[in-house]
Amino acid sequence: MRKIQGLxxxxxxxxxxxxxxxxxxxxDLMSKRKIPHRKAYQxxxxxxxxxxxxxxAEQQKR
Incomplete structure:
Protein backbone atom coordinates (compact mmCIF):
# COMPACT_ATOMS: atom_id res chain seq x y z
CA MET A 1 0.00 0.00 0.00
CA ARG A 2 1.45 3.34 -1.07
CA LYS A 3 0.88 6.18 1.38
CA ILE A 4 2.06 9.75 1.69
CA GLN A 5 1.84 12.17 4.57
CA GLY A 6 0.86 15.81 4.40
CA LEU A 7 -0.72 18.21 1.99
CA ASP A 28 -11.70 22.48 0.66
CA LEU A 29 -12.26 18.97 -0.75
CA MET A 30 -11.09 17.45 2.54
CA SER A 31 -13.46 19.63 4.58
CA LYS A 32 -16.34 18.50 2.36
CA ARG A 33 -15.12 14.87 2.57
CA LYS A 34 -14.83 14.69 -1.21
CA ILE A 35 -11.25 13.40 -1.41
CA PRO A 36 -10.03 10.23 0.32
CA HIS A 37 -7.85 10.99 3.33
CA ARG A 38 -7.26 9.99 6.92
CA LYS A 39 -6.21 12.08 9.88
CA ALA A 40 -3.68 10.09 11.88
CA TYR A 41 -3.58 12.57 14.76
CA GLN A 42 -4.10 16.31 15.16
CA ALA A 57 -10.09 8.33 -12.35
CA GLU A 58 -13.60 9.03 -11.02
CA GLN A 59 -13.11 12.80 -11.42
CA GLN A 60 -11.94 12.36 -15.00
CA LYS A 61 -15.11 10.39 -15.86
CA ARG A 62 -17.24 13.45 -15.10
Missing amino acids: PSLVDYLESVNYPLAAEQIT DVVIFNLEHIDWWI
Whole structure:
Protein backbone atom coordinates (compact mmCIF):
# COMPACT_ATOMS: atom_id res chain seq x y z
CA MET A 1 0.00 0.00 0.00
CA ARG A 2 1.45 3.34 -1.07
CA LYS A 3 0.88 6.18 1.38
CA ILE A 4 2.06 9.75 1.69
CA GLN A 5 1.84 12.17 4.57
CA GLY A 6 0.86 15.81 4.40
CA LEU A 7 -0.72 18.21 1.99
CA PRO A 8 2.52 19.32 0.26
CA SER A 9 3.28 15.70 -0.61
CA LEU A 10 -0.17 15.28 -2.14
CA VAL A 11 0.21 18.49 -4.15
CA ASP A 12 3.52 17.16 -5.54
CA TYR A 13 2.00 13.75 -6.29
CA LEU A 14 -0.99 15.25 -8.11
CA GLU A 15 1.33 17.39 -10.23
CA SER A 16 3.38 14.29 -11.10
CA VAL A 17 0.28 12.50 -12.42
CA ASN A 18 -0.93 15.56 -14.37
CA TYR A 19 -3.87 16.34 -12.08
CA PRO A 20 -2.64 19.55 -10.40
CA LEU A 21 -4.64 21.03 -7.54
CA ALA A 22 -3.69 23.85 -5.19
CA ALA A 23 -3.38 23.16 -1.48
CA GLU A 24 -6.43 25.37 -0.87
CA GLN A 25 -8.52 23.27 -3.27
CA ILE A 26 -7.45 20.06 -1.54
CA THR A 27 -8.22 21.53 1.88
CA ASP A 28 -11.70 22.48 0.66
CA LEU A 29 -12.26 18.97 -0.75
CA MET A 30 -11.09 17.45 2.54
CA SER A 31 -13.46 19.63 4.58
CA LYS A 32 -16.34 18.50 2.36
CA ARG A 33 -15.12 14.87 2.57
CA LYS A 34 -14.83 14.69 -1.21
CA ILE A 35 -11.25 13.40 -1.41
CA PRO A 36 -10.03 10.23 0.32
CA HIS A 37 -7.85 10.99 3.33
CA ARG A 38 -7.26 9.99 6.92
CA LYS A 39 -6.21 12.08 9.88
CA ALA A 40 -3.68 10.09 11.88
CA TYR A 41 -3.58 12.57 14.76
CA GLN A 42 -4.10 16.31 15.16
CA ASP A 43 -2.79 17.93 11.98
CA VAL A 44 -1.19 14.86 10.38
CA VAL A 45 -3.07 13.79 7.25
CA ILE A 46 -2.36 10.50 5.46
CA PHE A 47 -3.29 9.84 1.83
CA ASN A 48 -3.47 6.31 0.42
CA LEU A 49 -2.26 6.70 -3.17
CA GLU A 50 -4.38 3.78 -4.43
CA HIS A 51 -7.46 5.64 -3.18
CA ILE A 52 -6.20 8.91 -4.67
CA ASP A 53 -5.60 7.22 -8.06
CA TRP A 54 -9.16 5.84 -7.94
CA TRP A 55 -10.50 9.29 -6.99
CA ILE A 56 -8.65 10.90 -9.93
CA ALA A 57 -10.09 8.33 -12.35
CA GLU A 58 -13.60 9.03 -11.02
CA GLN A 59 -13.11 12.80 -11.42
CA GLN A 60 -11.94 12.36 -15.00
CA LYS A 61 -15.11 10.39 -15.86
CA ARG A 62 -17.24 13.45 -15.10
